[in-house]
Amino acid sequence: MTHQARKRFGQHFLSDESVVDAIVRAIDPQADDCMVEIGPGLSALTAPLLDRLGRLTAVELDRDLARRLRARWGDDRLNVVEADALTVDFSALIPAGDEGQAGDAGAGVPAHPRLRIVGNLPYNISTPLLFHLMQWAGHVRDQHFMLQREVIDRMVARPGDSQYGRLSVMLQARYRMAHLFDVPPDAFDPPPKVMSAIVRMRPLAADAWRQPGNPAVFERLVSRVFEHRRKMIRGSLGDWTERLDWDALGIAPTVRPQELSVTQFLDMADALAAAGVA
16 A cells, blocks of 8 residues: 655655665664664664564554554564653663663763664754753664754764854764665655755764753854854853853853854853853
């Protein structure tokens, strides 16, 4: 039975086998991997992953597609979680006894995380989903996603780039990321109206990850300044400006936000938290 792509789910099914092969090579799945696929759709990626994995978990919102997945593979090799990925607790998808010993990242976070997450993400929820997944970065070894290329350009942009913004800073504070390759619209059915690409995301190791003293202040700071990205930061910070010792920070209050590094944003956020901003 043919499945009609549903606009409300942002469905564009990957149909080019050469692209599928390239994605699988980039992921390099191993038999004992603890892997989760988001949005398996018509199984273009699911099938070759299962050829190399002992077991796979698939998160699928469309109940018709979830039923197809169960009918094809049953429960022995494929665990189908019928849910909106934005509501899923991804740490709960790690098999019992597979978490490993707690590491430096904190209680309950393994020293050697094994969770691997892959998927052709629905473009209409890609940014909220990336932020949702950050909650479990300590459990994740890597993530490989198909996304709109414009989004990936923003994810990997460096200070001074025109695409550098809130998404760049928030994700680069937690992940090391690489744009692997582009995927043209004709690789999908139906074709999207945009160019797609594959990104690899690896959470920073505990000794390389600098956690903000107050994550909420860090998030508020980054959001506030990039709402007015053409302004000098002293103009977008409002009453926070007076709480910062600019000389101690080594930051000129006249710079624009796109000129600041992730480390400088973290320095500012920690200084604001120390000054009583909550």
